[in-house]
Amino acid sequence: MNFTGIRRAILFFAVALLLVMNASAQQAAKRIVSLNGAITEIVCALGFEKAIAGVDVTSTYPASMNQVPKVGHNRNISAEPVLALQPDLILATDNFIQPSVIEQFKAVGVKTVQVKQEFSIDGTKKLITAIAAALNVPAKGAELCKQLDKEKQSLQVKQQSKKVLFIYARGAGTMMVAGKETPLDKIITLAGAQNAAGSFNDFKPLTPEALVTANPDVILMFEDGLKSMGGIDGLLKVQGIPQTTAGKQKKVIVMDGQLLTGFGPRVVQAVKELSGKLNS
Incomplete structure (x- = not known):
């Protein structure tokens, strides 16, 4: 190999090494x-x-x-x-x-x-x-x-007429309900039920009037949300809830918040769990 050939070989090796190093750097965010x-x-x-x-x-x-x-x-x-x-x-x-x-x-x-x-x-x-x-x-x-x-x-969901109301709570002083175009609305629908608060979009403050109008068959909450209310007994002290079908039957479902609303890799697991609890 002549001198020019050696130079080309060295240059080729250097470029190849640089490409490998760049590819490696791109692959591994540290x-x-x-x-x-x-x-x-x-x-x-x-x-x-x-x-x-x-x-x-x-x-x-x-x-x-x-x-x-x-x-x-x-x-x-x-x-x-x-x-x-x-x-x-x-x-x-x-x-x-x-x-x-x-x-x-x-x-x-x-x-x-x-x-x-x-x-x-x-x-x-x-x-x-x-x-x-x-x-x-x-x-x-x-x-x-x-x-x-x-x-x-492998997911089997039974479609049903149950109306589900999701309540976000951080104690009795902070209570919101989830309307349409929310992750809660989507997961309730995927689980085969109906959102009891389907007359508006996003979240709205919970009111006794809205509770009576919605009259949910089931109340859905995050685990820590119900805990902040003092459990089901505390929730039933909220004005309007005892008058709903869910309140009368004490039908309250709780789930982990991130699992329920995250829509990450466990989304099918979330649908399956919610559907199972709705049918139990």
Whole structure:
């Protein structure tokens, strides 16, 4: 080999090495901050649990996330606590984080990926695909989606006429009901029942008049929400509830909040659990 050939070989080797190093760097985000509970579950399911440096307070699953630094609720995230964790990748949905906060992340050069979250099983698959792409593991994302399809195929939901009212509570002083276009409305429908508060969108304060009008057959709550009320006995002291069918029969279903509303990889499990409790 002549001198020119040697130079070309060295140059080719150097370029190949650089490409390999860049690919390796792209594949392995070493410090991830997740600002959504469903995203956190997906990141862990894709094998990046140990790379998570911080999460928002909705990230409660898997249990190991309780040991990870919290940066606030995804509805009121500020840039400072997130950037203090020195992330090299920030993952969030596009429905809560303020645009000005996202701009702060990008201004300091931190890779920030926002993805759309749709509250459906197909929406969960889209979310998985987007996060897998951000982590440069599309094959793992496809495998997780395939697993979700398999779970969906085995899901058997009995359609019924029961009216379900979801009540968000933080003690008797803070009580809201979930209308249409909310994760609660979607999960109730997927479980085969009807949202008793289907006459409005989003969340509204709970009133005795609204309770009597809705007259739910079942009241659905987060576990910690019912606990904040002092259990079912405390809930039955709320004006209007004893007059509903659910109140008279003490038909109250409680579930883990993140499981019920997260629409992450456990979404089929959530539908199955809620459907089972509605039929028990």
